Amino acid sequence: MSVVEITCAFCGLPANKRAGDVNRSRKQGYAVYCGRKCAGIGRRQNKSAEELKERKRLYDIQYRAKNAQRLKAEKAAYYQRTRDPEKERAIRKAKMAQHVEYCRRPEYRAYKKQYDREYRARMKFGSFWESHMLLVDLETEVNSQASRYEVYMEKGTINKMQKRKRDYEKSYCR
Numbered sequence: 001m002s003v004v005e006i007t008c009a010f011c012g013l014p015a016n017k018r019a020g021d022v023n024r025s026r027k028q029g030y031a032v033y034c035g036r037k038c039a040g041i042g043r044r045q046n047k048s049a050e051e052l053k054e055r056k057r058l059y060d061i062q063y064r065a066k067n068a069q070r071l072k073a074e075k076a077a078y079y080q081r082t083r084d085p086e087k088e089r090a091i092r093k094a095k096m097a098q099h100v101e102y103c104r105r106p107e108y109r110a111y112k113k114q115y116d117r118e119y120r121a122r123m124k125f126g127s128f129w130e131s132h133m134l135l136v137d138l139e140t141e142v143n144s145q146a147s148r149y150e151v152y153m154e155k156g157t158i159n160k161m162q163k164r165k166r167d168y169e170k171s172y173c174r
C-alpha cells in the first residue's frame with residue numbers, strides 16, 4: 001500500500017493518505033482532507049438559519065404529502081390509545097349552546113342540506129350518486145316549469161275566439 005503526503009483542504013496541515021484514495025478523489029474532483037473532522041467541516045454549505053428553515057419547510061411539505069396515509073393512520077391510532085371519553089364528554093357539554101347556535105346559521109343549514117343530499121345519494125346509489133342527484137335536480141326543474149295551459153292563461157291566448165265573442169256581446173248586445 002503506497003502512501004502519499006497531502007495538504008488538508010481545510011486545516012492546511014500535511015497528512016499521509018493512501019495513494020489510491022487520494023487519486024480517486026482527485027479524479028472525481030473532490031477536495032482531499034486530513035481526516036473525518038476536517039472533511040465534515042470543509043463540506044459544510046454555510047447556510048443561514050433562514051435558509052435552513054426554508055429548506056426544512058419545503059422538505060416537510062413533500063414528506064407529509066408522500067406519507068399522508070401512514071401519518072394519518074398513526075395519528076388515529078395514537079388518538080385511540082390516549083383518548084379520554086369522560087373529558088371529551090365534558091368539553092362537548094360545555095360547548096353545546098355555542099354549537100347549537102353554529103348549526104342554526106343559514107349558511108351552515110345550506111351546507112348541511114347539500115351534504116346530507118350527497119350522503120344519502122352515495123348510500124343509496126354508490127358510484128351512481130352524481131347521476132342520481134342530477135336526475136333529481138332535473139325532475140325538480142321540470143316540475144317547477146309552468147304547463148302549456150298555465151302559459152296560455154297567462155298570455156290570454158286560450159279560448160281566444162270565445163273570449164272575443166263574450167267581450168263583443170258585453171259591449172254591444174244589451
Ligand SMILES: [Zn+2]
Pocket residue numbers: 008009010011012013033034035038
Ligand atoms: Zn485537516
